[in-house]
Every structure is written in structure tokens, then in C-alpha cells.
């Protein structure tokens with residue numbers, strides 16, 4: 001598959017955009033007229049700059065309000081087109097995108113439009129240029145690719161073809177099967193964009209909320225499959241108008257875009273019997289069967305505090321690493337590793353972020369395949385030297401520059417703790433809190449980064465994203481979206497912070513970036529767990545008594561249950577599937593915390609309780625936002 005992206009899709013100045021686009025691995029770019037006009041160099045300079053990056057100019061755009069104009073406007077639009085043709089020849093690019101007329105002066109009439117395109121085709125042909133026609137979803141007369149195709153067909157000119165744009169087709173729910181009857185040589189370009197489903201004016205939705213295929217809710221893969229069925233072997237080109245992208249990191253948007261196209265091509269290849277789109281086959285999405293461990297990096301002092309908190313939670317030290325300052329704590333199937341080694345990646349991670357859960361290890365069906373797929377999808381592989389005899393676990397970089405280890409049972413990876421660690425006898429008097437496994441990992445990211453990580457996880461791992469929910473913090477809103485698999489063995493909540501006064505925003509600001517902000521452990525008996533925690537001297541996060549009065553009213557709970565919940569500071573929620581119980585630790589450091597949950601069939605994450613939990617946690621931070629001594 002040949003990949004392209006419109007310059008409008010990323011932030012920055014033209015040279016910066018081109019650099020990032022080339023580095024991300026694209027083959028071509030659509031040059032947007034405004035990006036070009038805002039640049040000081042001549043059209044020939046721009047053309048050279050593009051080619052110096054090894055990129056091809058896939059088209060020049062947009063040319064507006066062309067077809068169906070009455071005179072004297074008609075003559076003027078042709079003059080305008082000739083001027084753009086001059087520019088294209090200097091840029092050394094062949095194709096111009098003409099989008100359907102939105103002017104109130106446009107007369108309509110399919111044959112009139114076809115005649116205009118025939119003449120434009122004649123003029124373009126004289127210069128060796130081509131014209132592609134795209135139906136804007138809000139075009140005055142033409143707003144459906146089927147009508148645009150009829151005009152192109154009637155224009156009957158070899159230099160005039162159709163341009164499809166998934167947004168315009170899918171936003172209007174135009175039947176994508178209609179694409180399958182278009183001859184491939186008349187498809188001059190295929191533009192791709194996704195978007196979240198929001199009920200709003202089409203133009204506004206298109207200009208501000210488009211996102212990369214896979215980041216939104218539109219069936220872009222089905223659209224691309226219909227295109228592939230025509231035998232189309234030209235460019236797939238991203239054209240993303242998005243307010244966040246315009247202000248975001250040029251490089252990461254370009255990388256996300258490239259990843260989205262590779263993932264899309266993989267989906268199309270899998271959906272179809274005949275492998276084509278000429279993309280490299282890659283292993284399927286990795287199946288995640290659990291979290292093998294979470295690793296913290298810390299210094300000695302903070303590690304001691306962390307260990308004290310873990311002990312109150314019922315964890316015991318099980319083993320120490322053979323060659324590094326690393327200890328493994330265990331309860332049920334939960335393994336937490338504390339790394340105080342000053343060398344290697346853990347040390348540098350500590351130097352930047354302070355104490356943090358910088359690495360996650362996922363148990364996958366096949367670690368080698370998972371790594372291969374991740375790398376094919378532009379993930380950055382991670383490795384650091386290991387002492388001979390120790391297990392080298394395949395890994396990639398994840399959220400906030402952290403590490404995702406990939407472990408399976410097919411090799412000795414699954415035995416890393418026996419091979420790399422020596423068992424120890426923990427003498428501390430601790431009772432088990434009946435914690436069984438990690439229920440979910442909550443990662444806090446900047447709001448702008450959310451689509452990046454949703455795409456990252458869902459492209460590499462067999463998992464779905466759930467709809468976005470709002471978490472109300474007394475100081476603002478935090479958006480939360482979950483990546484989870486059908487078995488429930490992978491559950492990651494991504495929380496997007498918009499300002500630094502929210503608990504999530506404070507965490508991001510003070511730990512210098514995105515990362516794991518909380519870990520939730522599962523128990524089968526929240527009250528038994530609460531009793532054991534008390535024995536261990538655990539102090540739960542104190543919840544306002546008013547919360548429990550409201551619970552009784554909201555859910556019709558009997559007083560006995562609500563009194564018990566109140567006595568233990570347990571939060572409660574219910575959905576159509578069942579009940580949910582939550583118990584929190586106070587915050588640790590800059591807002592990190594632990595949660596204990598019991599799910600009785602419940603599918604969510606207790607979003608409605610978050611405001612009460614956050615209000616309580618904020619009491620543990622000093623008014624200036626710093627943790628209390």
C-alpha cells in the first residue's frame with residue numbers, strides 16, 4: 001500500500017511537517033494550498049524540498065467552487081484553474097483536487113457540471129495534468145460520491161477522475177458497496193479519515209473532529225475494503241482536519257497516521273480472501289491473558305515507603321533479583337517489582353519521573369509474534385543488556401516512554417521469576433488481603449495524547465476501546481476511555497487530563513509526563529479484604545458520610561449494607577450486569593494510588609464515584625498541590 005498524508009493533518013511549518021511525514025515512513029504528501037502559501041520559498045523550492053525528503057506530491061488541493069457556475073463566474077473559475085495549473089507545473093505535481101461547489105451561485109445540473117469537467121480535463125491534458133473530483137458532504141448540489149462519479153463518467157475524459165474521501169461518504173452513511181462498481185483507473189485518489197460519532201453539523205464535524213482511521217467510530221476499514229475490491233492500487237492518503245492535531249506534536253501525529261494506515265491495511269488484508277494492497281503480512285493482534293507484573297522504579301527512601309504501603313495491602317516479598325537491586329512482592333497472581341537499581345533504564349526513568357510504575361508486563365499468546373506486530377506498527381522496540389543466563393524479555397516503549405514487556409508460556413519467558421530471582425523468606429507479619437489479580441491499570445496522559453494510545457493498544461493487541469466518559473474532578477473534567485479485551489484480562493483505563501489542577505493533571509505535571517497513576521486489584525470478598533487490611537494497619541481513603549446517604553437513596557440499598565460500606569469506606573456502583581465495590585488507598589507521592597475492587601458481573605469502572613474519590617484524595621494533598629508530610 002502506498003501511503004500519503006495531507007500537510008493540513010499535522011501541526012508546524014511546512015519544513016517541519018515534511019520532515020516528520022518522511023520520518024514516519026509515508027511515501028507521499030498532499031500539498032495544501034495554505035501550507036504552501038504561508039511558506040516563503042517558490043513553488044519549485046517546495047517541490048524540491050518534498051522530493052529531497054524522498055516524498056512524492058500526491059496532489060495539490062483544494063480547488064473550490066468550480067463546477068456549474070453561470071457566466072461571468074464560469075470564465076473566471078477557468079482562469080483561476082489555469083493559475084493553479086501554473087503552480088502545479090512548478091511544484092511538479094500532476095493531480096489537483098476539485099471539491100464540489102458550495103457557492104450559492106452554482107447552478108447545478110449534472111450535464112452542465114460534466115461539460116465543465118470535460119473542458120477542465122482538456123485544459124489539464126494540454127499541460128500533462130489531471131483533475132480529481134471530490135463530493136464534499138455539504139456540497140450545494142453534489143454531496144454524494146455516487147453523483148460525483150456520475151459527473152466524472154459523463155465528463156468522459158481520461159484526465160478527469162474521481163476522488164473518494166471516507167469522511168464525506170461515511171458521515172452521510174452513503175452505501176459503500178456503490179464504490180465496488182467504480183473502475184479503478186477512474187479512482188484518482190482515496191482519502192481516509194475517521195471521526196468520533198458526534199451529532200453535529202457536517203462541515204463543523206469535518207473541519208474540527210476528524211481523526212486517524214481506528215481512532216474514531218466510522219467504519220473506515222470497511223470503506224477501504226470496498227476500495228480494495230475495485231483493484232485500486234494507488235495511494236491511501238490521510239486528510240485529517242483536527243483542532244488538537246493542529247496544535248499537537250508534529251512527529252507523534254505523523255507516526256500515529258502511519259500506524260493507522262498500516263493497521264487499516266492489515267484489517268483489509270484479513271477481511272479479504274485474496275491478500276493484496278501489497279502490504280507485508282504481520283502476525284494477528286496479540287491476545288492478552290493477564291498482567292505478569294508491574295515494575296516500579298524508586299530510590300531507597302521512597303521504596304521503603306512504597307513497601308510499607310504494599311505490606312499494609314497484604315503483599316510479601318517473595319524474591320530478590322540475582323544481579324540487581326530489585327525485589328519482587330507477591331499476592332495471589334499479582335507481582336509487583338521494585339527496582340532501586342541506579343543503572344539501566346529504571347535508573348534513568350527514576351531520574352526523570354521520580355518513583356513510578358514505569359513498566360508493565362503483559363502475558364500474551366506469543367511474545368515473538370506480538371513484538372513483530374508491534375514493530376510492524378511503528379512501535380519502538382526496547383532492550384537493555386542482561387547478565388548472561390538471565391531472561392531477555394521482548395519489550396516495546398509505551399505510554400510516557402515507559403516499557404511494556406511481552407511474556408508468554410511458549411519459552412522460558414514465563415519462568416523469568418524463577419530464572420532471574422532468588423526466593424526469600426519475608427519475616428514481616430502481614431496477613432493476606434485476598435487480592436487475586438490486577439483488575440485494571442490506569443494510565444494518565446495529556447488529553448491530546450488519548451487517541452495516540454487508544455490506537456497503539458487496539459492496533460497491537462486484541463482489544464476494544466469503550467466510549468469516552470467524563471470523570472468530574474472538583475477542578476475540572478478528566479476524560480476517560482478504556483481499552484479492554486473480551487476476557488477482561490486486559491483492562492487499561494486511559495485518563496486524559498486537560499489542566500494541572502485536576503488530580504490527574506497534578507500527577508502529570510509533577511511526575512513529568514504520562515504514566516501509570518493507579519493500579520486496581522481484584523478481590524472476591526471486599527469485606528473480608530477490608531478486615532484484613534485493617535489488621536495490617538492499612539488506612540483507607542476516608543469517604544464523605546454524605547455519599548452513603550445518597551447511595552441509599554439512589555440504589556435503594558438497605559441500611560445494613562450502606563452502614564457496612566460506610567464503616568469500611570467502600571464505594572458502590574451498579575449497572576445492568578451487576579454490582580461493583582471499590583476501596584482506595586490514600587495517595588502516594590504526587591498522586592499515585594491503589595484501588596481494590598470487587599466485580600459482581602459489573603462491566604464498568606465506577607466513573608460515577610470518581611468525583612467523591614477525587615475530592616477525598618485531594619484532601620491528602622496540601623493546598624499548593626504538594627502531598628502532605
Ligand SMILES: O=C(O)c1ccc(O)c(O)c1
Nearest residue numbers: 062099134165206207239
Ligand atoms: O473542508 C473542506 O473544505 C475540504 C476541502 C478539501 C477536502 O478534500 C475535504 O475533504 C474537505
Ligand SMILES: [Mg+2]
Nearest residue numbers: 134165191239
Ligand atoms: Mg477530502
